[in-house]
Amino acid sequence: MRVPYPEVFAVLQRVLLRAGLTPERADLCARLFADTSRDGVYSHGLNRFPRFMEQVTKGVVNLAAEPVRVKTFGALERWDGQRGPGNLNAHAAMARAIMLCREHGLGAVALANTNHWMRGGSYGWQAAEAGVIGICWTNTMANLPPWGTRDPRVGNNPLVLAVPHPSSPVVLDMAMSQFSFGALESYRLRGETLPVPGGFDKEGKLTQDPAAIEASGQALPIGYWKGSGLALLLDMIGALLAGGLATHQITRDVILESGLSQIFVAFDLPSIDAEGTRHAIVEGILASLGPSPAAPPAAPMRHPGARVLQIRKENLAQGIPVAPHVWTQIQAL
Amino acid sequence: MRVPYPEVFAVLQRVLLRAGLTPERADLCARLFADTSRDGVYSHGLNRFPRFMEQVTKGVVNLAAEPVRVKTFGALERWDGQRGPGNLNAHAAMARAIMLCREHGLGAVALANTNHWMRGGSYGWQAAEAGVIGICWTNTMANLPPWGTRDPRVGNNPLVLAVPHPSSPVVLDMAMSQFSFGALESYRLRGETLPVPGGFDKEGKLTQDPAAIEASGQALPIGYWKGSGLALLLDMIGALLAGGLATHQITRDVILESGLSQIFVAFDLPSIDAEGTRHAIVEGILASLGPSPAAPPAAPMRHPGARVLQIRKENLAQGIPVAPHVWTQIQAL
Numbered sequence: 002m003r004v005p006y007p008e009v010f011a012v013l014q015r016v017l018l019r020a021g022l023t024p025e026r027a028d029l030c031a032r033l034f035a036d037t038s039r040d041g042v043y044s045h046g047l048n049r050f051p052r053f054m055e056q057v058t059k060g061v062v063n064l065a066a067e068p069v070r071v072k073t074f075g076a077l078e079r080w081d082g083q084r085g086p087g088n089l090n091a092h093a094a095m096a097r098a099i100m101l102c103r104e105h106g107l108g109a110v111a112l113a114n115t116n117h118w119m120r121g122g123s124y125g126w127q128a129a130e131a132g133v134i135g136i137c138w139t140n141t142m143a144n145l146p147p148w149g150t151r152d153p154r155v156g157n158n159p160l161v162l163a164v165p166h167p168s169s170p171v172v173l174d175m176a177m178s179q180f181s182f183g184a185l186e187s188y189r190l191r192g193e194t195l196p197v198p199g200g201f202d203k204e205g206k207l208t209q210d211p212a213a214i215e216a217s218g219q220a221l222p223i224g225y226w227k228g229s230g231l232a233l234l235l236d237m238i239g240a241l242l243a244g245g246l247a248t249h250q251i252t253r254d255v256i257l258e259s260g261l262s263q264i265f266v267a268f269d270l271p272s273i274d275a276e277g278t279r280h281a282i283v284e285g286i287l288a289s290l291g292p293s294p295a296a297p298p299a300a301p302m303r304h305p306g307a308r309v310l311q312i313r314k315e316n317l318a319q320g321i322p323v324a325p326h327v328w329t330q331i332q333a334l
Numbered sequence: 335m336r337v338p339y340p341e342v343f344a345v346l347q348r349v350l351l352r353a354g355l356t357p358e359r360a361d362l363c364a365r366l367f368a369d370t371s372r373d374g375v376y377s378h379g380l381n382r383f384p385r386f387m388e389q390v391t392k393g394v395v396n397l398a399a400e401p402v403r404v405k406t407f408g409a410l411e412r413w414d415g416q417r418g419p420g421n422l423n424a425h426a427a428m429a430r431a432i433m434l435c436r437e438h439g440l441g442a443v444a445l446a447n448t449n450h451w452m453r454g455g456s457y458g459w460q461a462a463e464a465g466v467i468g469i470c471w472t473n474t475m476a477n478l479p480p481w482g483t484r485d486p487r488v489g490n491n492p493l494v495l496a497v498p499h500p501s502s503p504v505v506l507d508m509a510m511s512q513f514s515f516g517a518l519e520s521y522r523l524r525g526e527t528l529p530v531p532g533g534f535d536k537e538g539k540l541t542q543d544p545a546a547i548e549a550s551g552q553a554l555p556i557g558y559w560k561g562s563g564l565a566l567l568l569d570m571i572g573a574l575l576a577g578g579l580a581t582h583q584i585t586r587d588v589i590l591e592s593g594l595s596q597i598f599v600a601f602d603l604p605s606i607d608a609e610g611t612r613h614a615i616v617e618g619i620l621a622s623l624g625p626s627p628a629a630p631p632a633a634p635m636r637h638p639g640a641r642v643l644q645i646r647k648e649n650l651a652q653g654i655p656v657a658p659h660v661w662t663q664i665q666a667l
Contacts, residue, residue, distance in 0.1 A: 072606070073439075074438075074439030074602060074605050074606065075409065075437065075438035075439040075440075076408065076409045076438045076439050076440055076441075077438070077439030077440045077601065077602070078439075079606065104408070105407075105408035105409045105410070105438055106406075106407030106408040106409050106410030106411075106442075107408075107409055107410045107440065107441075107442050107599075108409075108440075109439075109440050109601070134571055134574065134575070136571075147623055149636070150623070150624065154622060154623055155623075160564075162564070162567040162568075162571065164567065164570050164571060164574065171566070171567060171570060173563045173564060173566075173567045175557075175560045175563065175564065179557055179558075179560075197531075197540070197558055198530075198531075207530070223556050223557025223558075223560045223561065224508075224512055224556025224557050224561060225512075225530055225556075227508045227512070227556045228556065228557060230506045230508065230637075230638045231493075231495070231506060231508065233504070233506075233619070233623070233637060233638070234495040234497065234504065234506045234638070235495075236619065237497050237504060237615070237616060237619050238467055238469075238495065238497060238601075240615050240619065241467065241497065241603060241606075241607075241612060241615050241616070242467070242601060242603075242606065244606070244607060244611075247615065247618065247619045247622070248619075248622070249618065249619060249622030250618075266440075266599075268410065268442070268571075268575060269407060269410070270574060270575075272407050273405065273407065273412065273574075273575065273577065274574075274577060278577075279574060282570070282573050282574050282580065283570060283574070285580060285582065285583075286566070286569060286570050286573065286580045286581075286582060289487060289580070289581075289582030290480055290483070290487055290488075290566070291483065303482070304563075304566060305563040305566070305567070
């Protein structure tokens with residue numbers, strides 16, 4: 002089932018207005034959700050909206066709360082998200098980091114006390130569309146066993162890096178887990194095994210069986226000990242700069258998960274070199290990647306962000322694919 | 335064979351002075367090499383010194399060259415390493431980023447036209463010892479096939495993140511490859527298979543056989559498609575901000591590899607919160623990680639940096655382990 006973008010947007014907007022968001026914030030919040038599905042990241046767009054509204058109902062997300070600047074140190078600022086909507090807070094924080102970088106060459110916002118930012122890539126695209134380099138990350142509740150242990154004690158702490166380009170922006174949005182639990186579920190429902198090991202079974206053996214990993218709760222950090230270390234450092238730097246909660250202090254429940262710490266950094270690329278010079282660097286690097294003989298089991302090489310523009314075009318033309326039961330659920334909100 | 339630290343330092347210093355480095359720079363360069371072996375990173379300390387001197391002899395590394403500031407944009411500066419010694423250039427760049435962060439809250443130096451920085455962790459420790467958060471990375475020659483291809487077209491681009499703490503600094507120094515070619519060689523020489531898949535054999539199948547990966551030249555990026563994407567973005571951001579070479583423009587030869595692009599970022603942690611508050615955040619996170627039942631095949635969990643302090647103490651007390659043939663070679667330089 003496909004629904005035209007304007008209709009998706011209008012329904013989300015109506016729900017958010019009725020829930021009490023101001024018109025301007027309802028517009029942006031609806032747009033961030035709709036754009037996420039438009040770009041093919043279905044798990045964090047419409048499909049996530051009912052859970053978001055459940056968090057509003059339960060008081061985890063305070064729709065009325067807006068982020069407040071707590072401290073400023075030149076190009077670095079600390080903000081308090083006041084447990085407001087995670088995507089609005091993150092968007093405001095990246096917008097502020099972009100402003101800071103235009104003034105100082107680079108800028109950073111450390112945001113405490115916020116909520117799930119939904120699709121992290123949104124804020125990478127936001128920076129790239131503003132013509133600057135963006136780097137941001139968030140911590141999460143514990144959902145990944147650090148290498149050498151069995152209990153989930155680090156978060157999968159998604160990390161986003163974005164480079165602007167008029168036709169080929171490069172945006173990487175990656176969690177520190179090899180597969181999300183959502184992805185594991187999808188493989189299981191399709192009756193497929195994972196293309197590479199994705200976690201441990203209950204005996205602690207590496208496995209490609211998605212059900213075994215769901216049963217053990219032991220997903221694999223990317224690069225084993227390496228992703229585990231990177232998740233730890235991202236959490237630590239986030240909590241320190243934001244003065245906010247670290248993963249071990251965040252409630253381990255997908256609904257009650259709140260009080261996250263996030264970092265947004267922007268580099269003012271336009272002031273550095275002429276447009277032509279910068280674009281040529283990006284184009285040269287992308288051209289250097291291919292073509293190349295495809296190596297199974299992988300699909301042909303694409304740079305991060307390349308597929309998004311293709312899906313976006315398709316979904317704007319044909320409508321956004323939505324699961325009928327999710328759409329019914331959202332319309333009834 | 336173990337050699338006392340002061341003797342290691344003196345021999346390196348003598349070689350560098352004789353090669354024409356000024357006394358102050360010879361001291362620092364010798365210290366960076368000696369400290370790397372002292373901290374147990376043998377591959378990038380003494381063992382790498384003969385190759386470094388070969389690069390000097392061949393004119394790849396210009397001992398006399400010092401980094402020069404090319405542009406400044408507030409808290410962000412672009413420097414030209416002028417193909418000087420990579421470790422001296424990197425140390426100068428991180429020192430400058432630390433100064434910038436004390437003035438602006440955060441600071442960054444983008445360094446073009448430099449050489450291999452040897453042990454990346456050195457500059458993480460440098461930031462942590464200065465009491466600030468440090469993040470830095472370098473690009474390299476192409477040595478890793480991007481996911482979906484068979485030719486090495488991205489670098490393993492080491493990334494370093496460092497958090498200060500008086501007794502437990504946390505310093506992560508990780509390349510984007512699951513195992514370095516040096517590590518693959520060590521496993522092969524010991525007749526061991528890798529603990530996890532480390533690359534592809536000539537048929538393009540994932541393998542734990544180190545010799546098969548050395549033969550194919552197809553090492554594995556951490557997290558498959560994820561590390562491949564991260565390596566790409568680090569290269570791109572480095573080349574853009576530094577205005578320097580990207581991986582595809584760097585000569586693929588361990589001796590001739592030169593003209594690297596590197597980024598150094600520092601966050602002025604001390605100005606943000608009282609010391610006690612900051613230390614408590616780090617300690618709380620580290621305490622949250624363990625103890626936990628060890629999950630084979632991993633060793634017990636340790637945070638990045640923890641083992642370094644232990645090895646450092648041991649090597650300072652008992653002398654630095656050196657391969658006799660390497661030591662003979664260095665003494666003859």
